Amino acid sequence: MKAALYRGRHILDVVTHDLRPLRVDEVLIDVEACGVCGTDVHIVEGTSRSNPPVVLGHEYAGRIVDRGRNVSSHTEGERVAVDPNIACGECAYCRKGLVHLCSSLRALGVDIDGGMAEYSIVPAAQCYTLGEEIAPEVCAFVEPVSCAVHGIDKARIATGDAVVIIGGGPIGQIMLQLARVAGAAFTTLVEPVAEKRALAAASGASRVIDPREVDVAEAVQGDLPEGADVVIECAGLPATAELALKLARRGGTVEFFGVCPLGSTLPLEPNQVYFKELTIVGSYINPHTFSRAIALLQQGRVTVKDFSMARFPVDGVHEALRHHRESLSLKSIIIP
Numbered sequence: 001m002k003a004a005l006y007r008g009r010h011i012l013d014v015v016t017h018d019l020r021p022l023r024v025d026e027v028l029i030d031v032e033a034c035g036v037c038g039t040d041v042h043i044v045e046g047t048s049r050s051n052p053p054v055v056l057g058h059e060y061a062g063r064i065v066d067r068g069r070n071v072s073s074h075t076e077g078e079r080v081a082v083d084p085n086i087a088c089g090e091c092a093y094c095r096k097g098l099v100h101l102c103s104s105l106r107a108l109g110v111d112i113d114g115g116m117a118e119y120s121i122v123p124a125a126q127c128y129t130l131g132e133e134i135a136p137e138v139c140a141f142v143e144p145v146s147c148a149v150h151g152i153d154k155a156r157i158a159t160g161d162a163v164v165i166i167g168g169g170p171i172g173q174i175m176l177q178l179a180r181v182a183g184a185a186f187t188t189l190v191e192p193v194a195e196k197r198a199l200a201a202a203s204g205a206s207r208v209i210d211p212r213e214v215d216v217a218e219a220v221q222g223d224l225p226e227g228a229d230v231v232i233e234c235a236g237l238p239a240t241a242e243l244a245l246k247l248a249r250r251g252g253t254v255e256f257f258g259v260c261p262l263g264s265t266l267p268l269e270p271n272q273v274y275f276k277e278l279t280i281v282g283s284y285i286n287p288h289t290f291s292r293a294i295a296l297l298q299q300g301r302v303t304v305k306d307f308s309m310a311r312f313p314v315d316g317v318h319e320a321l322r323h324h325r326e327s328l329s330l331k332s333i334i335i336p
């Protein structure tokens with residue numbers, strides 16, 4: 001079968017890969033769709049950790065076509081989304097219930113062969129049943145939505161809150177929808193690209209701000225004289241992380257969700273954190289949020305139908321990554 005194999009920094013090959021036999025607790029998935037994520041780009045550029053050689057792709061779903069003999073929870077023909085993050089269950093973090101912080105965490109598409117392939121071997125425990133009504137492209141969003149759901153949990157939005165989201169990529173757009181579902185009364189999205197601002201406005205943002213046109217802090221202050229209750233940074237830049245701290249009201253919460261370059265830093269005035277009594281939180285991957293992500297997508301409470309998507313076969317993986325890097329569409333999806 002065809003697969004996009006990452007071999008080492010800047011070396012990504014489309015190969016014909018033989019499938020090994022299934023272990024007793026694994027299923028074989030005929031991949032329907034696999035999203036391309038910033039992490040994939042960073043892995044290929046050598047700036048995000050991975051364990052090559054490995055088939056990339058951690059945002060995927062498909063149909064079970066075979067199963068190991070101990071698998072009783074899933075059957076052939078079933079449609080499933082794959083939670084790529086595999087916790088050990090035994091370390092100190094796992095035993096505290098913090099499975100996402102597992103000290104031996106491994107991920108499909110990062111450490112173990114993932115979903116940018118025609119087929120993928122997956123531990124049955126990582127599979128979540130999907131309805132037939134969800135389109136294949138939408139299935140590829142379960143994983144990113146599950147990460148955003150964790151972000152929303154950690155941001156602790158109260159009904160009626162004012163929420164500012166910085167960055168209008170797929171995650172920023174999903175965050176915006178989730179903030180509204182969580183009860184935010186006033187939502188602001190900050191994004192320089194016009195199409196992304198238009199998408200956010202169409203999905204109900206109270207206000208969209210172009211940071212190239214206006215001073216963001218002034219614009220936010222115009223709507224929210226005290227500042228925002230919650231600011232969620234989804235751009236992954238030190239400059240926007242610094243901005244996020246400025247936009248929060250006294251007693252507000254700032255969440256760093258976007259992945260800033262490793263080693264980057266920002267100036268922080270501790271006196272302001274003290275005086276404003278800021279809560280600064282991080283959010284990492286998707287502990288116990290997969291089922292909720294599926295429910296939100298299945299019920300249409302989160303929708304990606306208006307996202308511009310570019311579809312590529314496995315052979316087109318380089319083009320798909322280029323599309324992502326150059327933001328030629330909101331999301332690139334591999335459809336094997």
Ligand SMILES: [Zn+2]
Binds near residue numbers: 037038039144
């Ligand atoms: Zn991802």
Ligand SMILES: [Zn+2]
Binds near residue numbers: 103105
């Ligand atoms: Zn563990």
